[in-house]
Amino acid sequence: MTLYLKYRPQTTSELDLTEVREMLKNILASEKLPHAWLFSGPRGIGKTSTARILAKFVNCTGSGPAKNKPCGECDMCREITAGTAVDVMEIDAASNRGIDEIRDLREKIRLAPMKAKCKVFIVDEVHMLTAEAANALLKTLEEPPENTFFLLCTTEPDKLPTTVVSRCTRIQFKKPTIKEMTDKLGNVAVAEKIKFDKEGLEAVAKAARGSFRDAIKLFEQIWLSEGEVTEEKAARGLGMHEALGPEKFTAMIRAGKTREGLEFVEKLATHGVNLRRFTESCVEVLREELLNNYNDSSIKKSLVGQIEGLERVYEQLKTTAVPQLPLEIFVIQNGSGSEDEYIQPEVAKQKPLKNRVRDEASAAAGKYSLDDVRTKWTDIMRKVKPKNHSVEALLRSTKPMGFDGRTLKLEVFYKFHLDKLGSDKCRMIVEDAVGEVFGVGPVRLALQLGEKIKPQKEEISGEDVGEDIIRAAEAIFKVEAI
Ligand SMILES: [Zn+2]
Known part of the structure; x- marks a missing residue:
């Protein structure tokens, strides 16, 4: 038995989250127990364990005083711990969404408990129920059969109909300290x-x-x-x-590294990593990054795209014939599409390769568009930043206008930005970064002064001006210090 299963809390006092433990103790001490409960909170913090403890509490036949329930030793307690109690049903809403399962569930709800005092339904990931199933559940919650308890668990309470939520006693599980x-x-x-x-x-x-x-x-x-x-x-x-962690994988994806990404997925599969759980962790990593970067429109855009992609992978992993395939497709879709990414890092070390890269570069050029630059904008920033923070700051206040694999057209909105970015030093940094990201060798940077420079203040929203000025100031002060 894994340590996780072995040390799952079995009684109320063994619950690991202090707040949940105290709250539950209080509710259980009261006369009448609610028949519907909603446990919400992140995964892996004890929602299902708590539901099982509650199932034991209502069914424990131990002779001790009520406050010592569940005893953990009577037949019912043992059966529930072992998962063999016929009257305690655990349903994973993610995989039991079909109409047959719901019909089956309805039947089960109607029947009286066979052995235990009470029937308990533990529904995991309840937000995944189909609308039809959720409706059936709601009806049952409105007119609960006697001696029946519903313990609904979810990581995403917001996705549940409010009609369901409002009928439940809610316990929110917060991340442990x-x-x-x-x-x-x-x-x-x-x-x-x-x-x-x-x-x-x-x-x-x-x-x-x-x-x-x-x-x-x-x-x-x-x-x-x-x-x-x-x-x-x-x-x-x-x-x-x-x-083999999600941080490493998401970083590869962000850098568009197709081959490394595919090798990584292969390693996950051979190491027997649970791919759904892994995908879930990746989404968590990206979500955190998104919450830290929601003000940055270019980073935001690519993060949202990747999160949505992984959400699809998560769904596909349930039904795929080849377990690693959804992740592989995801890697390929998010890759730079160019194998030059593998040659590029060597270029810096080995001069002779440069010519070869240039040949491949001219072949690659011409097949790119403005959209490609927009998609890879974050990666370009990431390449630039370690070389020069100020140039990165300057880039933030520019707008890509065109790209064909050879020339990148950027619009800048201030004359001094034009001058600074146009300087040999800054220009080279940007040109190399873009070339590296697309694996096409150095590109040419073409700068143009944009419309915003015209003093038509009424056309510019206050927010834009404020943001731009801050960025501009930030950039220029840093650039002066180069
Ligand atoms: Zn017991």
Whole structure:
């Protein structure tokens, strides 16, 4: 048994999230229990475990006083823990969306409990139910059969009909704190007699990004490969994990690296990584990036595109015949489409290659368009930034107007931007970056002064002016310091 399953909380007092634990204790202490519950919050933080504890609570036949429920020892408690209780049904809404399943569910709801006192339906990812199924559920929630409990779990409560939400007692699961996670890991380590130190556990907790499930899995991996979870061993174990981590993959995608991306997917498959979970983690990484960059329209655009792409992959992974195929297609669709990306990094080191690249470059040129530049704008910025922050700042206040693989036309809105970007030093940085991103060798930068320079203030919204001026000021002060 994996450590995660072994150390799943089994009673109310074992719940790892302090707030949820206290809240649940209070509700359970009251006379009448709500028949419908909604547990919402990120994945891997104990929603389903809590639902099972509740199922035990209503069915426990232990003889102790009510506050000690569930006892964890009576037949019902044991059966529910083992997942064999006939009256406690766990339904994954993501994979049981069909009309037959719903009909089946309705039947089951109508029947009286067979063995237990109460019937409990635990519906995981309830937001994935079809409209029809959600309707059936709503009807049941409106007129709940006696001795029946519905425990709905979701990572996306916003996608649920408000009519369903309003009928439930809602418990919101927040991401655990580092302390809550290290406490949990510490308990597991002590119980398993695994050598650890505080720093090691903290490193694992941080890497798990707010998921108990991931934290324990990581902890277990490190323990199995390194023998202990001390600071040093954790760092090494996490390094290995990172090599196949979502951050690494999303960075490759952002850079349009097709071949590396495909190799990465292959590695995931051979290492037996759960691809749906991996895709989910990638979406989380990109979402975080999006929330940090929502003000930047070019970054925003490409991030949204990639997130939507991965959401589709996530769906396709349920039905695909070849498990890694959806991710491979995603990599190819988001790649730069040019194999030169692999030759390009060598160019800097080996001069003779340059001619070859140039030949390939002229062949590649002409097949690109303005849209390509817009799609790759973020990548261009990323190439420019480490070379020169000021040039990147300047680029932010320009607008791409045309690109054919040889020449990039940029519109600038201030004369001093034109002068600065037009200087040999700045020009070269941009030309090399664009060439590198498209794998076409250096391109030529053509600058033109845009319309905004005309003092027609009424045509420019206040926001635009403000933003532009700030950027302009930022850029010019930095450029002066070059
Ligand atoms: Zn019991």
